Amino acid sequence: MPLVRVxxxxxxxxxxxxxxxxxxxxxxxxxxxxxxPSGTGKSTLLRCVNMLAPPDSGxxxxxxxxxxxxxxxxxxxxxxxxxxxxxxxxxxxxxAIDNVALGLVKVKGMNRSDAYAKAKRDMQKVGLEEHxxxxxxxxxxxQQQRVGIARALAxxxxxxxxxEPTSALDPELIGEVLQVMQNLxxxxxxxxxxxxxxxxxxxxxxxxxxxxxxxxxxxxxPQKMFSNPENERTRSFLHxxxxxxxxxx
Amino acid sequence: MFDSVLYILTNVPLLMKGVLIAVEITVCSVAxxxxxxxxxxxxxxxxxxxxxKVVSVYxxxxxxxxxxxxxxxVYFGLPTIGLNFGPFLSVVIGLGLCSSAxxxxxxxxxxxxxxxxQMEAGLSLGMSKFQTLFCIILPQAVRLSLPGFTNEFTxxxxxxxxxxxxxxxxxxxxxxxxxxxxxxxxxxxxACALIYFVLFQIFFYLFKYIASKFEVPGFLxxxx
Numbered sequence: 001m002p003l004v005r006v007x008x009x010x011x012x013x014x015x016x017x018x019x020x021x022x023x024x025x026x027x028x029x030x031x032x033x034x035x036x037p038s039g040t041g042k043s044t045l046l047r048c049v050n051m052l053a054p055p056d057s058g059x060x061x062x063x064x065x066x067x068x069x070x071x072x073x074x075x076x077x078x079x080x081x082x083x084x085x086x087x088x089x090x091x092x093x094x095x096a097i098d099n100v101a102l103g104l105v106k107v108k109g110m111n112r113s114d115a116y117a118k119a120k121r122d123m124q125k126v127g128l129e130e131h132x133x134x135x136x137x138x139x140x141x142x143q144q145q146r147v148g149i150a151r152a153l154a155x156x157x158x159x160x161x162x163x164e165p166t167s168a169l170d171p172e173l174i175g176e177v178l179q180v181m182q183n184l185x186x187x188x189x190x191x192x193x194x195x196x197x198x199x200x201x202x203x204x205x206x207x208x209x210x211x212x213x214x215x216x217x218x219x220x221x222p223q224k225m226f227s228n229p230e231n232e233r234t235r236s237f238l239h240x241x242x243x244x245x246x247x248x249x
Numbered sequence: 250m251f252d253s254v255l256y257i258l259t260n261v262p263l264l265m266k267g268v269l270i271a272v273e274i275t276v277c278s279v280a281x282x283x284x285x286x287x288x289x290x291x292x293x294x295x296x297x298x299x300x301x302k303v304v305s306v307y308x309x310x311x312x313x314x315x316x317x318x319x320x321x322x323v324y325f326g327l328p329t330i331g332l333n334f335g336p337f338l339s340v341v342i343g344l345g346l347c348s349s350a351x352x353x354x355x356x357x358x359x360x361x362x363x364x365x366x367q368m369e370a371g372l373s374l375g376m377s378k379f380q381t382l383f384c385i386i387l388p389q390a391v392r393l394s395l396p397g398f399t400n401e402f403t404x405x406x407x408x409x410x411x412x413x414x415x416x417x418x419x420x421x422x423x424x425x426x427x428x429x430x431x432x433x434x435x436x437x438x439x440a441c442a443l444i445y446f447v448l449f450q451i452f453f454y455l456f457k458y459i460a461s462k463f464e465v466p467g468f469l470x471x472x473x
Contacts, residue, residue: 052369079375089370092467093388103374106384137467155374 001063003028003159003190009048009058011041018044019055020214028158031191033201033222036211037237042194043086045211046161049192050081062159079107082152086164088144090136096147097123097132100154108155122150126180142173146180153184160184162193196241202226210234253433257440260427264440267420268448274340274419275406279352281345282405283398286352293357304353311350317411319343324415340412348405355401359393360386392460392468399456403449410445420444 002025011019018041026032034042047053049060051067051074060067067077091099097119104115123129126146136144145165152160162181166174178200185191185204195201201208202222209219210231218231229235292304311319320343323334334342363386371381413421424437431437 047369050373052372075375075377077375078373081373083370083373085366085370087366089366091367091370091385091389093392093465102384103376106380107375135466151370151374 002026002061003030003063004049004192005059005061006045006049007059007061009045009055009060011044011048011053011055018214019048021058022211022214022216023058024209024216024219026159026190026192028190029188030206031185031189031193031204032207032209033205034192034194034209034211035196035201035237035241036209036217040211041214042211043163046083046163046192046194049159049161050078050083052083075107079103079155080158082155082157082160084145084148084152084160084162084165087168088136088141088148090144090147090151092136095133095135096128096139099136099147100151103151103155119150119154122154123147125153126150127176140173141169142176145169145177149177149180149184159190159192162191162195164194164196166195166197196245198226198238198241198245210237212237253436256431256433257436257443260437261440261444263427264420264423264437264444267418267423268444270337270412270417270419271406271409271445271448274337274344274409274412274417275402277341278344278348278409279402279405281341282348282352282401285345285349287356289349289353290356290360293353294360308350308353311346314347316343316347316408317414319347320411320414336412336415336417339415340409340417344405344408344411347408348401351401351404352398355394355397356390358397359390362393363389389468392463392465395456395460395463399453399460402456403452406449406452407445 004026006025007023009019009022010017022041022045024032034045036042044053048055049067051060055068058068062077062080065072065077067074090096091102094102097116100122101112101115101119104110104118105112108115110118120129120132123132126149128143128146128150131139131143131147136147139147149160149165165181166177169177174197178197181191181193181200182204193200193205205222207219208222208225210217210225210229210233212233218225218229218234220230225234226238229238289304289307292300293308296304320340323343324336324339327334367385367389368378368381371385372378376384410419410421412419413425416422420441424441428434428437
């Protein structure tokens with residue numbers, strides 16, 4: 001049984017159709033990278049998976065639980081789905097360690113000392129144990145994003161969603177975040193990443209999904225996608241990214 | 250000159266009797282304005298579309314009516330339809346309603362500037378909407394609203410002499426009583442001004458102190 005099953009998901013905002021029948025599955029331990037031009041529903045798709053933006057129609061399962069069923073307790077299910085945001089979305093009035101421990105205390109109901117011990121381990125995982133007592137504003141963008149990852153990891157999720165985790169970062173800070181993501185992938189975390197970091201996609205993705213106008217145009221393994229994309233649109237998009245990032249694909 | 254200073258100093262204690270009532274009026278009006286203002290701000294952001302329209306009209310009305318007119322409507326007008334509030338309550342309602350329209354703007358601005366991602370981040374951890382509002386949005390909104398709130402508080406403080414118009418014995422009323430017997434309007438009104446000025450400073454620095462206690466890096470409220 002796949003970890004996540006997305007079936008014919010549609011979502012509109014007003015008259016603007018953002019997702020127009022998207023389906024895919026992801027097995028435990030798989031990494032999928034979603035690429036595509038802006039405004040094609042990549043971020044919305046992630047928000048459908050954890051029901052922050054519930055789809056208008058279609059179905060989404062996490063293991064055997066149907067998330068799109070109104071009876072499903074989403075507060076419980078969202079603990080199993082970590083999310084990392086483009087602009088970090090750290091709680092700015094809380095120290096880094098408080099950001100990581102908050103969910104453990106408030107949602108999992110752990111006592112403070114256990115929660116902070118666990119939070120400390122997660123901060124270590126992203127290499128930030130010495131910055132635990134700093135406020136988000138005192139950290140660099142890369143460090144903030146790593147706190148964001150630690151915060152999501154603290155809940156021991158089955159699945160991690162990354163919404164353009166490096167696109168708000170200075171080029172020299174991107175590496176440290178990708179390194180953490182790469183380690184996660186190696187440890188067997190199931191991940192769905194919206195990202196245009198092709199180097200990252202090449203090295204860890206099992207599949208690259210190319211989206212446009214709310215559809216999945218093409219989905220295949222990175223080798224095939226980069227060497228011989230089936231769709232003309234995919235080809236030209238990848239070409240543009242290669243030009244932009246100066247990478248030979 | 251010396252006489253005048255002496256006269257002011259000897260009469261300040263009498264005027265001080267009005268300070269307590271002025272502070273009471275201010276605190277109660279601001280508190281009423283805060284409760285209504287927060288309610289209105291939440292409705293305007295999270296309410297249904299018709300609800301948003303209703304609270305917009307509310308803000309529009311109470312920002313557009315001078316406080317004194319509002320105060321007279323409450324104190325002299327409402328009793329004719331059977332709603333009798335005493336002078337103190339009338340002042341608090343009048344100033345509070347007006348303040349609520351302004352405070353709603355302060356809180357709305359604060360909540361909106363926090364952004365939707367903070368709510369999404371809270372929800373994505375499995376927190377409920379209420380938990381996220383209480384643990385994430387509120388603490389940040391308080392910090393962001395403090396400068397505007399301080400401003401609004403001092404404005405209401407300076408509007409509190411309107412209570413004089415419905416016969417409440419506040420600073421200005423005591424001053425007026427003194428003038429009737431002494432015929433020294435300049436000295437007495439100057440003393441009143443001085444008292445309000447000092448009151449303003451006290452509250453200004455009190456809120457600045459409170460703000461500094463809430464200050465964390467990234468939320469530089471006091472601007473220092």
